[in-house]
Amino acid sequence: MPFEGFAESARKHAHSSEAFVSPRGSGSVVTAADPVKGVLLHAESDMAVGEVRNLLSSAGMTVRDGCWGGSVDGSPAGLWVGAVAYKSSEDTPGLWVETFSSKPTTGQVLSALYEEFRSSGDVGEIPLEEFIRQADPNVVILGPEEQAEFASRRGERG
Numbered sequence: 001m002p003f004e005g006f007a008e009s010a011r012k013h014a015h016s017s018e019a020f021v022s023p024r025g026s027g028s029v030v031t032a033a034d035p036v037k038g039v040l041l042h043a044e045s046d047m048a049v050g051e052v053r054n055l056l057s058s059a060g061m062t063v064r065d066g067c068w069g070g071s072v073d074g075s076p077a078g079l080w081v082g083a084v085a086y087k088s089s090e091d092t093p094g095l096w097v098e099t100f101s102s103k104p105t106t107g108q109v110l111s112a113l114y115e116e117f118r119s120s121g122d123v124g125e126i127p128l129e130e131f132i133r134q135a136d137p138n139v140v141i142l143g144p145e146e147q148a149e150f151a152s153r154r155g156e157r158g
Contacts, residue, residue: 003045007059014039019056021049023066023148028052031068037077040068049145081142082109086135
């Protein structure tokens with residue numbers, strides 16, 4: 001469907017005032033759904049995500065990151081990536097990467113790393129605070145928009 005009139009169509013057909021927006025190239029993909037009735041609305045726009053978000057918000061929509069119906073470009077929709085570089089027992093730093101279905105905080109990323117290391121036996125019975133002190137971590141969190149920007153820049157360089 002065309003992006004113009006998306007908010008009106010979402011309210012009428014999906015009975016929703018909530019839209020999910022994902023980047024696609026230099027443009028955006030917008031979705032809304034009524035899962036009970038099996039209605040999925042999908043629109044694409046050449047406008048950047050920020051501009052689309054502003055237009056939908058001004059039309060009274062609640063706007064969220066991600067999309068209904070899975071992938072818009074071959075990757076899982078709306079996933080956030082949390083990466084942690086940390087001091088390891090080897091000569092080189094360690095790197096841990098995990099995906100999250102919603103935007104995590106730095107604390108949530110570090111807690112997930114700690115819990116994984118605890119369950120695998122890589123870390124003994126030490127408190128989270130001590131683990132963080134010893135690991136001296138550097139945390140990076142990338143949302144769907146930043147991931148698309150990286151992919152877009154990569155495509156430009158070949």
